[in-house]
Amino acid sequence: MxxxxxxxxxxxxxxxxxxxxxxxxxxxxxxxxxxxxxxxxxxxxxxxxxxxxxxxxxxxxxxxxxxxxxxxxxxxxxxxxxxxxxxxxxxxxxxxxxxxxxxxxxxxxxxxxxxxxxxxxxxxxxxxxxxxxxxxxxxxxxVAAAASRMAVAAGGRPLIEMGARRTHELGAVAASRSAYVGGFDTTSDLAAGFRYGIPTVGTSAHAFTLLHDTERDAFRAQVDSLGSGTTLLVDTYDVAEAVRTAVDVAGPELGAVRIDSGDLLLVAHRVRQQLDELGATKTRIVVTSDLDEYAIASLAAAPVDAYGVGTQLVTGSGxxxxxxxxxxxxxxxxxxxxxxxxxxxxxxxxxxxxxxxxxxxxxxxxxxxxxxxxxxxxxxxxxxxxxxxxxxxxxxxxxxxxxxxxxxxxxxxxxxxxxxxxxxxxxxxxxxxxxxxxx
Amino acid sequence: MxxxxxxxxxxxxxxxxxxxxxxxxxxxxxxxxxxxxxxxxxxxxxxxxxxxxxxxxxxxxxxxxxxxxxxxxxxxxxxxxxxxxxxxxxxxxxxxxxxxxxxxxxxxxxxxxxxxxxxxxxxxxxxxxxxxxxxxxxxxxxVAAAASRMAVAAGGRPLIEMGARRTHELGAVAASRSAYVGGFDTTSDLAAGFRYGIPTVGTSAHAFTLLHDTERDAFRAQVDSLGSGTTLLVDTYDVAEAVRTAVDVAGPELGAVRIDSGDLLLVAHRVRQQLDELGATKTRIVVTSDLDEYAIASLAAAPVDAYGVGTQLVTGSGxxxxxxxxxxxxxxxxxxxxxxxxxxxxxxxxxxxxxxxxxxxxxxxxxxxxxxxxxxxxxxxxxxxxxxxxxxxxxxxxxxxxxxxxxxxxxxxxxxxxxxxxxxxxxxxxxxxxxxxxx
CATH class of the missing domain: 3.20.140.10 (nicotinate phosphoribosyltransferase)
Structure with a gap:
C-alpha cells in the first residue's frame, strides 16, 4: 500500500x-x-x-x-x-x-x-x-544503523518501533521506514503504515487504566472490545495484582502483557513465572521502557517475547x-x-x-x-x-x-x-x- | 510571509x-x-x-x-x-x-x-x-534549548542555522524555526524562509571553487554575480593565499570570508590580521566547522563576526x-x-x-x-x-x-x-x- x-x-x-x-x-x-x-x-x-x-x-x-x-x-x-x-x-x-x-x-x-x-x-x-x-x-x-544493532541484539525476537513521540512527526515516519529496513518488524506509527505499508501495532497506555474506576474495569473494557488476544498493560499500579486480574479477565488465552517501567529483567522473570502458574503459558511478555541495543542484549536470557523501542531508535542510539x-x-x-x-x-x-x-x-x-x-x-x-x-x-x-x-x-x-x-x-x-x- | x-x-x-x-x-x-x-x-x-x-x-x-x-x-x-x-x-x-x-x-x-x-x-x-x-x-x-545555549555563548554575535543536511528534510524546517525562537538570526534552509519568513543566507561551497580552473576564477565569478559584499570561502586550498586573492578580486569592500576547517581560533586571528593588513578592515569573518555552544564560547575572544552552526544545533547538542x-x-x-x-x-x-x-x-x-x-x-x-x-x-x-x-x-x-x-x-x-x- x-x-x-x-x-x-x-x-x-x-x-x-x-x-x-x-x-x-x-x-x-x-x-x-x-x-x-x-x-x-x-x-x-x-x-x-x-x-x-x-x-x-x-x-x-x-x-x-x-x-x-x-x-x-x-x-x-x-x-x-x-x-x-x-x-x-x-x-x-x-x-x-x-x-x-x-x-x-x-x-x-x-x-x-x-x-x-x-x-x-x-x-x-x-x-x-x-x-x-x-x-x-x-x-x-x-536510524537504520541503530535499528540494525538492536535487531542483532534482539536475536530474532520481534522489535516494535514506537518512537514517533520522540522526534519530528515526519522524521518519525521516515524513522519507521528506516527501522523496518534495519530489521524492526512493526511500528506504532499509523502514518508509517499508511505511507509505507509497514505493519502497525498498539493496544493501550496507562491513561486507559486511569480512565476507568478500577484496573479490572479497564482490562475488561479492552478485552471486550479487542478480544483476549490483546496486550494488557500491567504496570499502572501493582504488577503482580495486574497480572492476576489480567488473566482472570481475559483467561489464559490472553495475548500478551506489556511492562513499561521498573527493572525489566527482574519483573519479566516474575511475570513469566506468575503467568505460567496461572496457566497463561502462551501469554507473551512485551517490554518497552527506554530500551537501546545494550538493554535489549541484557534481556537476552529473560523471558521476553518482544521489545518496543522508542527514543533510542529514532535518535540513532546516541x-x-x-x-x-x-x-x-x-x-x-x-x-x-x-x-x-x-x-x-x-x-x-x-x-x-x-x-x-x-x-x-x-x-x-x-x-x-x-x-x-x-x-x-x-x-x-x-x-x-x-x-x-x-x-x-x-x-x-x-x-x-x-x-x-x-x-x-x-x-x-x-x-x-x-x-x-x-x-x-x-x-x-x-x-x-x-x-x-x-x- | x-x-x-x-x-x-x-x-x-x-x-x-x-x-x-x-x-x-x-x-x-x-x-x-x-x-x-x-x-x-x-x-x-x-x-x-x-x-x-x-x-x-x-x-x-x-x-x-x-x-x-x-x-x-x-x-x-x-x-x-x-x-x-x-x-x-x-x-x-x-x-x-x-x-x-x-x-x-x-x-x-x-x-x-x-x-x-x-x-x-x-x-x-x-x-x-x-x-x-x-x-x-x-x-x-x-532544538530550541540547544539554540538558546549557543546564543548565550555567542554573546550577541549573529548565528546562522545551517543544519538542514544533518536531519530529516522536514525536521530541518522545524529546527530552523526553533533555532530562530532560541536566538538564531538566519538560516540557510530555503524552505524555512518560505514557510516561516526566517531570513535566509548562503553564498558558496568548496564545490564552487573546485568547479573553476583557479580559485581566482571562482572568486571572480562569485563577485561578478553577487557583488563584492558577498562571502568568499577561503579554505579550499591555502587560506593565506585565498585571503590575498579574495581581497585582490573583491577589493577591500569584500563582505566576508568564511572558514570551514582547521583550528578556527588560530586561523581566525591570522585571517583578521591579514585582512587588516590588506586594508579590508571591515571584511567580516564567518566560521562554520562543527560548532557547538562550547566551541562558540571558546571563540569569544577571537576576531569572529558570525557563527554558522549545523549538526549540533539540529541534534539538540547531544x-x-x-x-x-x-x-x-x-x-x-x-x-x-x-x-x-x-x-x-x-x-x-x-x-x-x-x-x-x-x-x-x-x-x-x-x-x-x-x-x-x-x-x-x-x-x-x-x-x-x-x-x-x-x-x-x-x-x-x-x-x-x-x-x-x-x-x-x-x-x-x-x-x-x-x-x-x-x-x-x-x-x-x-x-x-x-x-x-x-x-
Whole structure:
C-alpha cells in the first residue's frame, strides 16, 4: 500500500541550502554552470566504535529527485527575497534533473570512504541536490544503523518501533521506514503504515487504566472490545495484582502483557513465572521502557517475547545523524559534453581533505562467503572484482530506474549483514569490520 | 510571509500511535470515552546538566490540532488494516477537537515538573492528540534549548542555522524555526524562509571553487554575480593565499570570508590580521566547522563576526529530544459533562510515578525582577501569584486563540532568559536554575 499521503510534499525543491542557488547563479553568469560534473556522497568516519553503517533512505532520495521542481510560488519567493536574479529564476523554472545517479542499494552495509552515491550531470543540475540528498541519507541511515544493532541484539525476537513521540512527526515516519529496513518488524506509527505499508501495532497506555474506576474495569473494557488476544498493560499500579486480574479477565488465552517501567529483567522473570502458574503459558511478555541495543542484549536470557523501542531508535542510539557529505570529485574543463572529466579535491589542512575522481566499489568474498574488504577505486574495474561491485543504477538520464519495494531493502540488509565478518555482530566498540582499500 | 507550502500536510491525524485509536475503540465500547478528562504535558527531568528548557513548537501544535481530521482515504486505511472497528471509524469521521488547551507560551523557559500544556475535553478527543503534540514539542524544544545555549555563548554575535543536511528534510524546517525562537538570526534552509519568513543566507561551497580552473576564477565569478559584499570561502586550498586573492578580486569592500576547517581560533586571528593588513578592515569573518555552544564560547575572544552552526544545533547538542510526556491527570467518574474531575496518577514502582490533578504554574520575581521559583499547584491560584501565572489560553472550545507571530516567541524567549538567575547563562553542568515548588 502506498497512498502518497500525508507525508508527501508537492515539491522538494526548497529543501535546499541557499548557497546552492547562489553558486548556480554565479556559475551561470561565469559560463561554468554546464560543465559536466560528478558529486559523490560518502562519510569520512562511522560514529565512534561502530562496526558498520547501513544505507537507508535511497527510495526517498529517488522520490525527492523526481519531485525537485520549482513552482510559481517558490520562484516568486526566491525573486522577492532576492535569493537569485532573474536569469537564474528562469533557469530554475525549467529545472528537472536529467543526469545519472548510481549508488549502494538501500539496506547495504557501508564503511568510511564507501562511495555511497554518485550524481553525474552538469554542475548546475547536480549542485542543487546536495541538501535534500544529504538530509534524507544522513537521517535515515543513522536510524537504520541503530535499528540494525538492536535487531542483532534482539536475536530474532520481534522489535516494535514506537518512537514517533520522540522526534519530528515526519522524521518519525521516515524513522519507521528506516527501522523496518534495519530489521524492526512493526511500528506504532499509523502514518508509517499508511505511507509505507509497514505493519502497525498498539493496544493501550496507562491513561486507559486511569480512565476507568478500577484496573479490572479497564482490562475488561479492552478485552471486550479487542478480544483476549490483546496486550494488557500491567504496570499502572501493582504488577503482580495486574497480572492476576489480567488473566482472570481475559483467561489464559490472553495475548500478551506489556511492562513499561521498573527493572525489566527482574519483573519479566516474575511475570513469566506468575503467568505460567496461572496457566497463561502462551501469554507473551512485551517490554518497552527506554530500551537501546545494550538493554535489549541484557534481556537476552529473560523471558521476553518482544521489545518496543522508542527514543533510542529514532535518535540513532546516541548518533542521530550520519556524517555523510556531498562532494564534487570530478568535472570537465569546459561545457563541451564530450570534454574529459578530471578529478578535483579540496586540499587544505584540517582533516577535511577528500579523494578526487569518480569511484567504484567492490566487496569480494572469501571461500566461506564472508566479505574480505571494501575495495574502492577510480578508473576501470578490475575483472576479478566486476562481479562484486556494490553500486547499482538508480537514475538514468533523469529517469528513476532503481525503485524497489521496501521489503527488498529489508531483505538486502539481512543478506549484507550475513556476509560481514562475525565481529560485526558485537555491540562493543571497535573498528569498522571491513578495511577500505583504495586501488 | 507564510505561504503554507511545502511543509504543510493535508492532515496530521495519522501522526498517531495506534494505541490511541484502540483505546478510543475500547472506551467507546465501554461507555467511558466521553468522560471529561485533563491531560498534561511535562518533563520529569532536563537533559543532564542543563539549567533550563525552552518551550518551542507551540505554534506548530496549534496548526496540528486544527488539521487533525480523518479523511476518507485514512479511514479506509484504518478499516482495511483492522486498526479499529466500524463504530470507531464513524466516530473518527466526525472528529474535531472541541476542547480547551492552555499552556506555557512559545519561547518560555521551563523546568522539570512545569505543566507545559493542559489539554481538556472528553477522554476520546484528548487521547488522540498525544503523539502529534509530543512529537512537535519534544523535537522543537530540544532544538530550541540547544539554540538558546549557543546564543548565550555567542554573546550577541549573529548565528546562522545551517543544519538542514544533518536531519530529516522536514525536521530541518522545524529546527530552523526553533533555532530562530532560541536566538538564531538566519538560516540557510530555503524552505524555512518560505514557510516561516526566517531570513535566509548562503553564498558558496568548496564545490564552487573546485568547479573553476583557479580559485581566482571562482572568486571572480562569485563577485561578478553577487557583488563584492558577498562571502568568499577561503579554505579550499591555502587560506593565506585565498585571503590575498579574495581581497585582490573583491577589493577591500569584500563582505566576508568564511572558514570551514582547521583550528578556527588560530586561523581566525591570522585571517583578521591579514585582512587588516590588506586594508579590508571591515571584511567580516564567518566560521562554520562543527560548532557547538562550547566551541562558540571558546571563540569569544577571537576576531569572529558570525557563527554558522549545523549538526549540533539540529541534534539538540547531544540531546535530540526533550523527554516530555502526555499524561492523564484528572477525569470525571461519568460522562456527565458536569461531573467533577478527580486527580489520577500512575503509582507503580520504577520512577515513572506522576502527580495527579490539573495544575497551574507561576514564576514570581524578586525585587530585582529575577525569578525566584517555579511554583506549581492544583486548585485555586493564590492571589499573590495570580499576576505571575505562566499558562495562557491556546485553544478554546476547539478554536485556536493563541496564535502569534514567530517574532513574539523569539522576543519572549529573550525576555524569559533575562529574568532567570544569572547562573542560567553558564554552559557548565549544573542543576536547573529554578526550583519547582509544589503547592
Amino acid at each position: 502506498e497512498t502518497g499521503l500525508p507525508v508527501s510534499v508537492p515539491s522538494t525543491a526548497l529543501f535546499t541550502d541557499q548557497y546552492e542557488l547562489t553558486m548556480l547563479q554565479a556559475a551561470l553568469h561565469a559560463g561554468t554552470a554546464e560543465r559536466r560534473s560528478v558529486f559523490e556522497v560518502f562519510t569520512r568516519r562511522l560514529p565512534e566504535g561502530r562496526r558498520y553503517g547501513v544505507v537507508a533512505g535511497t527510495g526517498r532520495v529517488l522520490d525527492a529527485v523526481e519531485n525537485f521542481r520549482f513552482d510559481d510560488q517558490m520562484l516568486r519567493f526566491l525573486g522577492e527575497t532576492h535569493v537569485v536574479d532573474e536569469p537564474t529564476l528562469e533557469w530554475l523554472a525549467g529545472y528537472r534533473f536529467r543526469g545519472d545517479i548510481l549508488g549502494y542499494p538501500e539496506g547495504e552495509a557501508y564503511f568510511p570512504g564507501s562511495p555511497l552515491l554518485r550524481v553525474e550531470g552538469t554542475f548546475a543540475e547536480c549542485v542543487l541536490l546536495e541538501t535534500v540528498i544529504l538530509s534524507i541519507l544522513n537521517h535515515d541511515s543513522a 548518533h542521530p545523524t550520519a556524517s555523510m557529505v556531498y562532494k564534487l570529485v570530478a568535472r570537465a574543463d569546459s561545457d563541451d559534453p564530450a570534454a574529459p572529466l578530471r578529478p578535483v579535491a579540496k586540499r587544505s589542512l584540517g582533516g577535511k581533505t577528500s579523494l578526487g575522481g569518480a569511484k567504484w566499489a567492490a566487496r569480494p568474498l572469501d571461500a566461506d562467503g564472508v566479505a574480505e574488504a571494501e575495495i574502492v577505486g577510480s578508473g576501470p574495474v578490475p575483472d576479478e572484482l566486476a562481479g562484486h561491485q556494490l553500486q547499482v543504477r538508480l537514475v538514468e538520464n533523469g529517469t528513476v530506474v532503481g525503485r524497489e519495494p521496501l521489503e527488498a531493502a529489508r531483505a538486502r540488509h539481512r543478506a549484507s549483514l550475513a556476509r560481514l565478518p562475525m565481529s560485526a555482530m558485537q555491540l562493543s566498540r571497535g573498528e569498522p569490520v571491513l578495511p577500505v582499500e583504495h586501488r | 507564510e505561504t503554507g507550502l511545502p511543509v504543510s500536510v493535508p492532515s496530521t491525524a495519522l501522526f498517531t500511535d495506534q494505541y490511541e485509536l484502540t483505546m478510543l475503540q475500547a472506551a467507546l465500547h465501554a461507555g467511558t470515552a466521553e468522560r471529561r478528562s485533563v491531560f498534561e504535558v511535562f518533563t520529569r527531568r532536563l537533559p543532564e546538566g542543563r539549567r533550563y528548557g525552552v518551550v518551542a513548537g507551540t505554534g506548530r501544535v496549534l496548526d496540528a490540532v486544527e488539521n487533525f481530521r480523518f479523511d476518507d482515504q485514512m479511514l479506509r486505511f484504518l478499516g482495511e488494516t483492522h486498526v479499529v472497528d466500524e463504530p470507531t471509524l464513524e466516530w473518527l469521521a466526525g472528529y474535531r477537537f472541541r476542547g480547551d488547551i492552555l499552556g506555557y507560551p512559545e519561547g518560555e523557559a521551563y523546568f522539570p515538573g512545569s505543566p507545559l500544556l493542559r489539554v481538556e475535553g472528553t477522554f476520546a478527543e484528548c487521547v488522540l492528540l498525544e503523539t502529534v503534540i509530543l512529537s512537535i514539542l519534544n523535537h522543537d524544544s530540544a 540531546h535530540p529530544t526533550a523527554s516530555m510526556v502526555y499524561k492523564l491527570v484528572a477525569r470525571a467518574d461519568s460522562d456527565d459533562p458536569a461531573a467533577p474531575l478527580r486527580p489520577v496518577a500512575k503509582r507503580s514502582l520504577g520512577g515513572k510515578t506522576s502527580l495527579g490533578g490539573a495544575k497551574w504554574a507561576a514564576r514570581p520575581l524578586d525585587a530585582d525582577g529575577v525569578a525566584e521559583a517555579e511554583i506549581v499547584g492544583s486548585g485555586p491560584v493564590p492571589d499573590e501569584l495570580a499576576g505571575h501565572q505562566l499558562q495562557v489560553r491556546l485553544v478554546e472550545n476547539g478554536t485556536v486563540v493563541g496564535r502569534e507571530p514567530l517574532e513574539a516567541a523569539r522576543a519572549r524567549h529573550r525576555a524569559s532568559l533575562a529574568r532567570l538567575p544569572m547562573s542560567a547563562m553558564q554552559l557548565s553542568r549544573g542543576e536547573p536554575v529554578l526550583p519547582v515548588e509544589h503547592r
